Amino acid sequence: MNEMTPPNTERAAALKGLGSSRKRVEDARFTQGKGNYVDDIKMPGMLFGDFVRSPYAHARIRSINSDKAKALPGVIAVLTAADLAPLNLHWMPTLAGDVQMVLADDKVLFQGQEVAFVVAENRYIAADAVELVEVDYEELPVVVDPFAAEAPDAPVLREDLAGKTEGAHGPRRHHNHIFTWEQGDRDATEKVLGSADVVAEEMVYYHRTHPCPLETCGCVASMDKVNGKLTVWGTFQAPHAVRTVASLISGIAEHNIRIVSPDIGGGFGNKVGVYPGYICAIVASIVTGVPVKWVEDRMENLMATAFARDYWMKGKISATKDGRITGLWCHVTADHGAFDACADPTKFPAGFFNICTGSYDIPVAYLAVDGVYTNKAPGGVAYRCSFRVTEAAYFIERMIEVLAIKLGMDAAELRRKNFIRKDQFPYHSALGWKYDSGDYHTAWDKALKAVDYEGLRREQAQRIEDFKAGKTRKLLGIGLTHFTEIVGAGPVKNCDILGLGMFDSCEIRIHPTGSAITRLGTISQGQGHATTFAQILASEIGIPADDITVEEGDTDTAPYGLGTYGSRSTPVAGAATAMAGRKIRAKAQMIAAYLLEVHDDDVEWDVDRFAVKGAPERFKTMKEIAFAAYNQAIPGLEPGLEAVSYYDPPNMTYPFGAYVCVMEIDVDTGEHEIRQFYALDDCGTRINPMIIEGQIHGGATEGYAIAMGQEIAYDDMGNVKTGTLMDFFLPTAWETPHYTTDFTVTPSPHHPIGAKGVGESPNVGSVPAFSNAVHDAFRAFGLTQTHMPHDHWRIWKTAHELGLHG
Ligand code: MCN
Ligand code: CUM
Structure with missing residues (x-):
């Protein structure tokens, strides 16, 4: 090692790689109010949507009269299930294989359910118009206790499923029964319990609660009728999955849909699901040809989104x-x-x-x-x-x-x-x-x-x-x-959501001057991915974390991935990041060997460089290698230094x-x-x-x-x-x-x-x-x-x- 070369440990520390309590790079914008959340998005001519919601937990809808609402100056449209039905969008598939009403179709099934969608020139007019929509409800008996729901004479909640004895997860034995899922060995277990020294028995209840992120759910949908391209900025924990599902439901080709998750103010699982607001905003934008924003308020978030x-x-x-x-x-x-x-x-x-x-x-x-x-x-x-x-x-x-x-x-x-x-x-x-x-x-x-x-x-x-x-x-x-x-x-062989295998991905581009951009299929909602994924790479490829930009959430640029929930980003996308980094390093090794005029096997990795085995004073740093990748004609190697990895975890x-x-x-x-x-x-x-x-x-x-x-x-x-x-x-x-x-x-x-x-x-x-x-x-x-x-x-x-x- 020559005198000018700092020892390994110092060079390693300078990378701020694995194990470093590197400060969060996201925080500069968050702490200065410079984040870019859905509600910060403002577009020319943008309209605003707001929901009429059911005051009842179970009721038949006799009629909806939106004449007064439509007459209010500034109101553009009032959508009901009848308007969505011709598009076959009055119901939508759920992530669990069920279907869900987008707007109440004949009846409502919970308090706060979406009944009509008002579109107006601003948020205030929309809210006023919601009050003017007249809905005639006929109250029906309500079931809030799941045990009572299973009684033989319990009210039928899901009339759309009447007579269906087969659900998404096997047989249904009762009109309010969804599925029964069994695991393990029943006979063996009951035998052991029957002859055990001691058996403790208890009913343990884990009550209903709500993630309640600081930022509620919302989106801005913008249909560009000239280019036929739909862009939706939204609070999505899985933007690529949303794109695929949106394409399948709407019939718009997938390359003509761009889903963007901007900064997200906490997700905690609340933003995994698909909500009627997203569909209504998209339909409203397609119908009006201008962007439509929908952002729920706190009460709507607590009453109607994922419990x-x-x-x-x-x-x-x-x-x-x-x-x-x-x-x-x-x-x-x-x-x-x-x-x-x-x-x-x-x-x-x-x-x-x-x-x-x-x-x-x-x-x-x-x-x-x-x-x-x-x-x-x-x-x-x-x-x-x-x-x-x-x-x-x-x-x-x-x-x-x-x-x-x-x-x-x-x-x-x-x-x-x-x-x-x-x-x-x-x-x-x-x-x-x-x-x-x-x-x-x-x-x-x-x-x-x-x-x-x-x-x-x-x-x-x-x-x-x-x-x-x-x-x-x-x-x-x-x-x-x-x-x-x-x-x-999770392993694609046993984990998919709506048929999409749960792998994840990472793409890396090293720039000629030795800095980099990396993009992932996941999306941070506050977890600090821009900080930590750069650290994984820093340790893998010897470029300082500070010189690596991490981008997520834009389906037009990021590689396909299943998103961030279930603490899967580090296990899956983090693994993809390491694997993509290793591909970069493998190519860098060949470039270094060429530059050092030795065989590939005669160089070895040392923190941020390849050095000739037994002659550590002869080395090429990643910075030098990156530059060479773009300006030297190396026999047998393509120019550039990029890699992509799609990772399917084994477990x-x-x-x-x-x-x-x-x-x-x-x-x-x-x-x-x-x-x-x-x-x-x-x-x-x-x-x-x-x-x-x-x-x-x-x-x-x-x-x-x-x-x-x-x-x-x-x-x-x-x-x-x-x-x-x-x-x-x-x-x-x-x-x-x-x-x-x-x-x-x-x-x-x-x-x-x-x-x-x-x-x-x-x-x-x-x-x-x-x-x-x-x-x-x-x-x-x-x-x-x-x-x-x-x-x-x-x-x-x-x-x-x-x-x-x-
Ligand atoms: N990390 C690490 N070393 C590890 C594991 C993780 O340094 N061995 C870092 C990661 O690199 C990442 C963070 O810890 O920056 C969380 O990583 P991970 O456990 O992989 O979880 P995800 O990034 O997939 O985040 C999802 C998880 C879930 S499912 C919920 S819910 C939740 C949570 O993260 N939502 C959050 N934490 C949250 N934190 C904030 N601020 N906001 C949310 O919405
Ligand atoms: Cu289950 S809450 Mo987290 O998986 O987004």
Whole structure:
């Protein structure tokens, strides 16, 4: 090495590659208000759409009269189902194989459902005109309880499906039944449960909630009639899939459709689905020939777009006397609302809920999920969940606690005893997954040590004595969770959405001066892809991350990909990025060898350059190689330095974590205080530790909200009781707990850089940790199970029912 060459470690650090807590390059524009969100898009002559929505949860529409609305100056059109029917666009396919009304066709099935679409010169006139549309409704009996929906004489919700005994996922046995999905070995499981030493049984409910991103959903559709090209800017988590589906539904050739996801103000799953607003804005633009914007308000977002959860999970878990788990049985009643619009890979009607054996080596298991229609908004799966993994993790982590009570055992010890051991990976679970890698015992022991678990239990015992002696009115809860996630959908052979295989992609162009642009099939909604994907490349190709532009979200320029949800970007597009980088490096090696006048095999990679083996002072940097790629005629090589990779992952990745929540509960007011929240995450190779920490803080705060108060609640009439942020709990900095983050690193054996996803882990792991803390506080007083959200009123009620108010 010559004197002028800095040592490897310095050169590596200068790249800001893998492992660097590089500051987010996106933040300069976000923190200065220079982001470009859908509602920032303003085009000449643009019109505005707004919906007439149903005040009823179930009603027949006798008539719609829009004469007064149309007479209002500035109103251009009022669309109803009758206008869309000739185009066959009054109904649309859902991601789950069902169909959904775009505009109410004969009847409405949930409060807030889209009934008519008003198009006007501005947003204010549109809103005024909505008030002038007269709809004559005839109320019908309402079903909000999924168990009542299955009663033989329950009202028929989906008249369009009358007589259909076959659904998208097999037979339907009742007019409100959607599907039954079974996994595992029923007979073997029931046999084990029937003869077990101990069986714990419980109904675990994960209530209905909503992702509630700061930016609501919306789009601007612009039909250029001269060139026949439709452009739609929208809040899309999967722009390429939207393009393909839009082409198939509309008949417009796919090359004549351009879908652009600009900056997105949080998605959290809310922006995976397709909403009537998108279709109506597109139709309105095609009809009027000018751009049409539709952006929903907060109430519309909470009432009508993708909800999350609403899973009633009945569980049985068996064990030997000394706490060795022998079997798991689960039956879920899944409330899907009025249309099955869950965003799941086609073969998984309940998402990846069959990860519900969690982190434990459970020899036999059986799972059945019944999907049911009710008079509630459609959606499902969304909300930082990787396809129902949050529900699965909550279920198993509650069942473990319930079993620990039954066994009279410490819940930390019960977990420890049943973890899948490190030497069992790759591990085949009883419900059909192959876990790629894990080291649960190490993570668990580290977590328990970090919080001084033994000390906490001693303090808790003392607290219970003090409480009984009348010295305090506060209880102490220790909430434990060890979760296993499944992210990175997914192998094309078993994961597709609407027939589109779930691979992802990356394209790289190196410019002559040695900087680069890379484009991916994913789309950031706040996760910092422009920062982290440049880091993957920096380490692969030796160009500083600061010299690499990352672009996503424009289907005219980005390679085809399935988008960002299910924490799949790093496992799939991140892998594509590494693979494309390796193709660049392979070509760079040939160029370097030519320039150094040696054989290809006689040069070796060294951080940011190729050097001659045994003669490190003879080298060519990537910068030099890039320039040569464009200005030298190299025999046998094409000019330029570009690569593209479409990556089909061989398996999903299985990140995991150990979370501990320490909570104080005031039994007289029901108030709580999070004294400590410790989150250890293992997402394999860590690309950017600072961004990972941000993901944990954000996801854990969402988990805090869900566990402790957030809910989409309905009354018996199907009225949404929580349609505003006055009623729907969205934590501010004031309520947000303090977090301590920690990690272990167990790389994924099949991912090119060993990385697993992390975006959803904190939501998956934190909800059971918070909830278990509440339960644990009352364990000594006889509580086994109470339902979330644990708001002050419910906690007070629990204390009251346990007789703690004297
Ligand atoms: N990362 C890393 N090292 C790893 C894994 C991830 O540095 N081993 C980085 C990634 O490079 C990326 C971020 O962490 O910058 C999240 O990566 P990943 O886990 O791959 O998840 P996705 O990028 O696919 O994001 C989706 C995930 C989901 S599904 C929801 S929901 C959610 C979440 O991300 N929505 C979010 N986090 C969010 N964060 C913000 N700010 N906004 C949202 O809408
Ligand atoms: Cu399920 S919420 Mo995320 O997958 O976009």
